[in-house]
Amino acid sequence: MKERILKILIVDDEEVLTLGYSKCLIKVGYEVKTASSGEEAIKLLKDEMFDLVLLDIRLPHMSGMEVLSKALEIDPDLIVIMITAHGSVQSAVDAMRMGAFDYLLKGFDHEELRTVVKKALDMYRLKREVSQLQENERKNYPDIAIFGNSPKIKYIKDLIKVVARTPKTSVLIEGESGTGKELVAKAVHNLSSRSDKPLIAINCSAIPENLMESELFGYEKGAFTDAKSLKKGVFELAHGGTLFLDEISSMKLSLQPKLLRVLETQSFRRIGGTSDIKIDVRIIAATNQELKECVDNGSFREDLYYRLKVMVINLPPLRERVEDIVPMAKMFIEQNNKEFSKNIVGFSKEAEQLMQNFDWPGNVRELKNIMERAVILCQGNVVTEEYLPIELRSAKPKEPKPISYQSPTGEALSLQDIERKHILEMLDKFNGNKSKAARVLNISRSTLREKLKQYGIS
Ligand SMILES: Nc1ncnc2c1ncn2[C@@H]1O[C@H](COP(=O)(O)OP(=O)(O)OP(=O)(O)O)[C@@H](O)[C@H]1O
């Protein structure tokens, strides 16, 4: 993987010195910008992302200490190395107490400069790598792998590899609940050149409308009464990496133009901010509703839809890849064997049959949960029917049953008749379970209740 070029800001009012430092650092491959005053430095730090700042303690107007404190307020992760004269080592120590990483005594040579800068950047990288490693451990690796050998899943895996290779392209992941959208988003990120940068996820339906904007864009200190300190939004936190916008269809219409603007300009402004901040972020959006339908019914902007769907990954429901069900169930059994110190080896023929006949409205998540339950309950070393939940045991053999749009006497049915009939069929299929029927019908439970009342179904 290619390393990103690290960016350094040099702040010193003596131009001859700045020029020398910059030449020396550019020579070894860093990108360098310079500022001759604290004010100029702060402006640059607000506009651009830097990895390290070389900061003279003695500056005209705004002092180096003041710049340090403001710089860390803008980006608490910034590495700052102070440049100090021999007589003022004490202030360098004070600066380190405030959060500077190291200091250089004036008169240092180029070799020393490069060493100190490299050491700081290496330390920082190590810190990040360790926390990344811990993060991966925590996430439990088998969970990240995408399981399945059906042609549909193989196609998805190939698609993920292709998409991962274009790290700037927006991706839209569509699929029913529990089909693995989040898993796919993680895979795209992990396989891309952004994998050593953060993957930040935000669920658009879980955050109240009035907080969403500050979650996305952050705010400046004092932007409103409660803004006691600067807050970074997810766009800023994901810089260099990937932003996963889950349940994008829930994003309010009022916010959609702002998101579109970020996608178009690759820059944004914090709430209360006066300047735009450039970012480099890949957007992956997910939805379990067909976004095109949301466009058609006016709840989603068409221009944003086209921006997001540059690449679309459509996850098939589990019932459309029946050949994956049993192998995947075995994989989950294996994981749970370890977890619960059991030694279950597989399923009875009948249990396998039931699993293949079932419709899995909750898809892989449902399969995973049911396997955990089976491992806990199972007494022997084979999972038999009795350890599967009731809805599975009553799953009828799959027979392609065409929905009839005719009445028994052969007349065409009205739209309302068809709706009534379909609702009854779904209720029958799930043994009267309204939540499940509503889920498959893709309507809320309260809408289903209304319709039942309307059609006089009790
Ligand atoms: N192909 C797969 N291989 C292994 N595990 C999978 C696979 N697909 C999904 N899972 C597992 O199923 C569970 C649900 O997946 P995930 O959270 O990604 O679904 P989702 O589509 O985001 O669901 P929702 O729409 O409800 O948010 C997770 O525990 C995930 O690890």
Ligand SMILES: [Mg+2]
């Ligand atoms: Mg999800």
